[in-house]
Amino acid sequence: xxxxxxxxxxxxxxxxxxxxxxxxxxxxxxxxxxxxxxxxxxxxxxxxxxxxxxxxxxxxxxxxxxxxxxxxxxxxxxxxxxxxxxxxxxxxxxxxxxxxxxxxxxxxxxxxxxxxxxxxxxxxxxxxxxxxxxxxxxxxxxxxxxxxxxxxxxxxxxxxxxxxxxxxxxxxxxxxxxxxxxxxxxxxxxxxxxxxxxxxxxxxxxxxxxxxxxxxxxxxxxxxxxxxxxxxxxxxxxxxxxxxxxxxxxxxxxxxxxxxxxxxxxxxxxxxxxxxxxxxxxxxxxxxxxxxxxxxxxxxxxxxxxxxxxxxxx
Amino acid sequence: xxxxxxxxxxxxxxxxxxxxxxxxxxxxxxxxxxxxxxxxxxxxxxxxxxxxxxxxxxxxxxxxxxxxxxxxxxxxxxxxxxxxxxxxxxxxxxxxxxxxxxxxxxxxxxxxxxxxxxxxxxxxxxxxxxxxxxxxxxxxxxxxxxxxxxxxxxxxxxxxxxxxxxxxxxxxxxxxxxxxxxxxxxxxxxxxxxxxxxxxxxxxxxxxxxxxxxxxxxxxxxxxxxxxxxxxxxxxxxxxxxxxxxxxxxxxxxxxxxxxxxxxxxxxxxxxxxxxxxxxxxxxxxxxxxxxxxxxxxxxxxxxxxxxxxxxxxxxxxxxxxxxxxxxxxxxxxxxxxxxxxxxxxxxxxxxxxxxxxxxxxxxxxxxxxxxxxxxxxxxxxxxxxxxxxxxxxxxxxxxxxxxxxxxxxxxxxxxxxxx
Amino acid sequence: xxxxxxxxxxxxxxxxxxxxxxxxxxxxxxxxxxxxxxxxxxxxxxxxxxxxxxxxxxxxxxxxxxxxxxxxxxxxxxxxxxxxxxxxxxxxxxxxxxxxxxxxxxxxxxxxxxxxxxxxxxxxxxxxxxxxxxxxxxxxxxxxxxxxxxxxxxxxxxxxxxxxxxxxxxxxxxxxxxxxxxxxxxxxxxxxxx
Numbered sequence: 012x013x014x015x016x017x018x019x020x021x022x023x024x025x026x027x028x029x030x031x032x033x034x035x036x037x038x039x040x041x042x043x044x045x046x047x048x049x050x051x052x053x054x055x056x057x058x059x060x061x062x063x064x065x066x067x068x069x070x071x072x073x074x075x076x077x078x079x080x081x082x083x084x085x086x087x088x089x090x091x092x093x094x095x096x097x098x099x100x101x102x103x104x105x106x107x108x109x110x111x112x113x114x115x116x117x118x119x120x121x122x123x124x125x126x127x128x129x130x131x132x133x134x135x136x137x138x139x140x141x142x143x144x145x146x147x148x149x150x151x152x153x154x155x156x157x158x159x160x161x162x163x164x165x166x167x168x169x170x171x172x173x174x175x176x177x178x179x180x181x182x183x184x185x186x187x188x189x190x191x192x193x194x195x196x197x198x199x200x201x202x203x204x205x206x207x208x209x210x211x212x213x214x215x216x217x218x219x220x221x222x223x224x225x226x227x228x229x230x231x232x233x234x235x236x237x238x239x240x241x242x243x244x245x246x247x248x249x250x251x252x253x254x255x256x257x258x259x260x261x262x263x264x265x266x267x268x269x270x271x272x273x274x275x276x277x278x279x280x281x282x283x284x285x286x287x288x289x290x291x292x293x294x295x296x297x298x299x300x301x302x303x304x305x306x307x308x309x310x311x312x313x314x315x316x317x318x319x320x321x322x323x324x325x
Numbered sequence: 326x327x328x329x330x331x332x333x334x335x336x337x338x339x340x341x342x343x344x345x346x347x348x349x350x351x352x353x354x355x356x357x358x359x360x361x362x363x364x365x366x367x368x369x370x371x372x373x374x375x376x377x378x379x380x381x382x383x384x385x386x387x388x389x390x391x392x393x394x395x396x397x398x399x400x401x402x403x404x405x406x407x408x409x410x411x412x413x414x415x416x417x418x419x420x421x422x423x424x425x426x427x428x429x430x431x432x433x434x435x436x437x438x439x440x441x442x443x444x445x446x447x448x449x450x451x452x453x454x455x456x457x458x459x460x461x462x463x464x465x466x467x468x469x470x471x472x473x474x475x476x477x478x479x480x481x482x483x484x485x486x487x488x489x490x491x492x493x494x495x496x497x498x499x500x501x502x503x504x505x506x507x508x509x510x511x512x513x514x515x516x517x518x519x520x521x522x523x524x525x526x527x528x529x530x531x532x533x534x535x536x537x538x539x540x541x542x543x544x545x546x547x548x549x550x551x552x553x554x555x556x557x558x559x560x561x562x563x564x565x566x567x568x569x570x571x572x573x574x575x576x577x578x579x580x581x582x583x584x585x586x587x588x589x590x591x592x593x594x595x596x597x598x599x600x601x602x603x604x605x606x607x608x609x610x611x612x613x614x615x616x617x618x619x620x621x622x623x624x625x626x627x628x629x630x631x632x633x634x635x636x637x638x639x640x641x642x643x644x645x646x647x648x649x650x651x652x653x654x655x656x657x658x659x660x661x662x663x664x665x666x667x668x669x670x671x672x673x674x675x676x677x678x679x680x681x682x683x684x685x686x687x688x689x690x691x692x693x694x695x696x697x698x699x700x701x702x703x704x705x706x707x708x709x710x711x712x713x714x715x716x717x718x719x720x721x722x723x724x725x726x727x728x729x730x731x732x733x734x735x736x737x738x739x740x741x742x743x744x745x
Numbered sequence: 746x747x748x749x750x751x752x753x754x755x756x757x758x759x760x761x762x763x764x765x766x767x768x769x770x771x772x773x774x775x776x777x778x779x780x781x782x783x784x785x786x787x788x789x790x791x792x793x794x795x796x797x798x799x800x801x802x803x804x805x806x807x808x809x810x811x812x813x814x815x816x817x818x819x820x821x822x823x824x825x826x827x828x829x830x831x832x833x834x835x836x837x838x839x840x841x842x843x844x845x846x847x848x849x850x851x852x853x854x855x856x857x858x859x860x861x862x863x864x865x866x867x868x869x870x871x872x873x874x875x876x877x878x879x880x881x882x883x884x885x886x887x888x889x890x891x892x893x894x895x896x897x898x899x900x901x902x903x904x905x906x907x908x909x910x911x912x913x914x915x916x917x918x919x920x921x922x923x924x925x926x927x928x929x930x931x932x933x934x935x936x937x938x939x
Binding site: 038039045046048049050052053114121123124125129131137140141142162163165166167228229232235240268271272273277278279281282283286288289292294295296300304324 | 754755757758761762764765766767768769771780781782783784785786789790791792794795882885886887888889890891892893894895896897899904909917919920921922923924925926927929930931932
């Protein structure tokens with residue numbers, strides 16, 4: 012209102028201002044610059060700035076074989092520098108004629124969580140903050156309502172009146188996470204495994220919102236792996252140490268399974284509840300289980316068509 | 326071209342000149358922005374662990390603010406429709422102010438999304454052609470297109486109209502009317518697409534409901550014009566720009582209708598959740614009543630309900646024809662909608678998790694600092710845009726200005742006065 | 746009405762300067778604590794079977810033949826024959842008779858339906874006598890742990906019955922569960938209910 016009384020004649024030139032006013036203008040500018048510099052000060056501690064090559068790196072599908080070789084070499088060097096162990100990083104392709112599936116016998120699972128820790132050991136998970144792909148639910152007998160489940164049970168297992176249902180990524184045929192990702196950093200491979208390109212993921216976490224099974228994890232900070240427990244057998248899309256700020260999840264140990272081995276969780280289970288194999292091979296135990304056992308999938312109504320089946324023995 | 330350079334130089338001079346209130350205001354906003362910048366630098370160094378987010382609640386304060394602000398940006402169109410479609414003269418003068426607000430608010434939205442990214446250095450992966458863009462399948466890819474497009478559209482419209490006003494020329498209809506009509510549809514689309522981000526997720530029953538998109542629009546058209554009502558009063562107090570009360574009351578009727586629809590849709594949602602009482606009600610139960618001993622959000626949502634109800638009552642009463650009460654109603658509505666659409670929409674969908682676990686979320690100090698920093702930066706940006714736009718619109722800042730002093734300025738080619 | 750107060754611009758300079766100091770010294774929040782990556786407890790991921798499978802049938806280190814020459818069929822209940830086998834506790838459902846499984850003439854072996862001996866190395870054939878469906882599943886790979894390769898064309902190894910099941914007292918003892926999960930990234934347990 013006061014400005015309506017004064018004639019509005021435009022801005023004043025700096026040269027025509029009084030000396031004190033000019034002085035203040037200068038002082039304000041200096042203090043503004045100093046404050047900005049101070050605000051940016053934490054950046055001096057940054058230790059994982061991407062190199063130019065890393066910054067410009069293309070999506071996994073655009074990499075030439077030479078690019079891949081260079082990338083694998085780079086990872087080997089980085090891991091050696093950080094952990095003192097030279098790893099064997101490979102990028103095994105999917106085997107033609109193979110479609111993986113997984114079955115879990117909840118009639119036998121006792122909830123001992125050996126699978127959880129075997130996975131941690133095999134896949135170079137961060138110990139603190141703790142990264143685990145498998146979550147074992149202690150379910151009340153007679154109900155399949157996960158809301159009544161307990162994730163934090165301790166002590167001796169199995170406990171009376173409960174059954175145990177481990178959950179990890181189901182590598183869905185119609186994966187909501189694959190639909191959600193804005194940059195196609197996660198996709199389903201021909202052998203059924205849904206993979207994440209850790210060099211491409213932008214960390215928006217939309218896939219984590221989309222997943223119906225709490226299967227995906229995020230690296231909120233740099234993973235901490237003890238040097239002496241590093242597993243040097245690594246896969247590019249699986250268990251090589253991941254950077255901060257990207258999403259990861261169970262990948263059915265593709266650095267093992269694409270070479271004919273079982274995933275680590277299958278081999279760890281003391282009750283033999285975990286079954287894995289090639290669904291297209293009628294002689295495999297997984298094909299036989301799907302054919303002969305009483306099998307169901309979690310949250311079937313969401314329409315994800317998982318490759319992970321739960322069954323009861325006999 | 327020399328006109329354009331002249332415009333830029335004079336705008337820059339305009340930005341640097343203002344009375345002590347202007348300087349204090351800018352310094353305050355600048356300081357808060359710096360605090361936010363500092364907090365963000367720490368987040369860049371340490372990762373998103375500095376926030377309160379977890380694997381279980383993987384989106385938090387940033388996305389909550391983003392969702393609220395996309396609605397505000399869309400609300401600028403609520404002025405455009407009466408002016409350009411119905412050729413209402415009353416709101417004609419304030420349209421640009423609304424569109425400038427949309428520009429500033431969209432910048433805030435983009436900033437909120439950027440600070441939420443785990444790898445902001447990889448933002449280029451989203452650029453179509455250069456990166457790998459999962460369009461049209463991913464709703465986030467649609468969001469990238471519509472938000473940036475809306476920013477470009479509004480920036481173009483405002484830039485063109487203001488520059489034409491500066492030149493003293495009548496803007497050519499062909500150069501801006503198509504953009505304006507496009508902006509009308511685009512404004513609806515930015516908020517619908519943002520709603521669809523949530524709606525399309527079958528694994529989150531709290532979001533997987535068709536009513537989310539209409540609710541988004543209804544709450545946006547309540548909070549946005551409400552914010553404009555408040556901003557316009559501030560503008561006419563600190564600048565010579567004339568804004569009639571009629572314009573404010575036109576906006577009031579928009580807020581009234583939208584608030585009624587918003588509350589009705591809220592009621593629909595509550596009925597569906599609590600009457601059906603299926604397992605899918607868990608998130609709504611957590612939000613309104615607490616679940617299994619966890620009730621972190623209960624005080625928030627009931628405060629929001631109270632604010633919404635109070636705002637609705639005030640708006641429907643003739644009492645709000647007095648500006649004082651209208652302002653109060655707007656403040657109440659904005660606060661209520663910020664809570665119910667921000668924290669009250671984003672967080673409950675993660676609690677309980679898809680596997681029935683409850684991990685509560687509360688933002689850390691760092692998250693608050695970054696949030697306030699972005700808000701301050703957005704308001705700062707709006708202030709600067711207005712600082713140039715208003716002198717142009719009042720006629721002072723023209724290539725050939727009316728007053729003698731300004732003519733002298735223009736003749737001598739300098740940007741500023743040579744005497745007090 | 747709006748004469749500029751004298752404190753206005755100095756306040757801005759001082760305020761920004763103080764802010765600079767505050768930000769520089771990290772008064773508005775310092776770096777996060779350093780994390781420690783402790784190794785896992787090997788018991789949590791050990792792939793050992795719950796039982797150790799003996800390589801040969803012995804009692805106290807001595808082979809069965811050192812006491813049982815195998816000239817005549819053993820009779821009676823071995824648990825009533827003094828200090829040698831009295832400590833054996835047997836609760837195998839309705840299978841309460843020692844010589845249902847053990848061979849009367851060759852105690853180092855087990856006996857099949859027709860009295861033919863079954864070697865320790867083929868003990869699954871013994872179990873299959875009664876647990877036929879389980880044996881069928883075990884052969885096929887869906888019962889018990891299998892290691893090696895999922896590829897049926899390649900070799901894989903089924904875990905033998907007695908690596909998990911104690912034949913005299915098959916009821917499993919409970920195992921100690923490995924530790925519960927922590928919230929990523931802030932640690933601690935949350936959301937545990939029931």
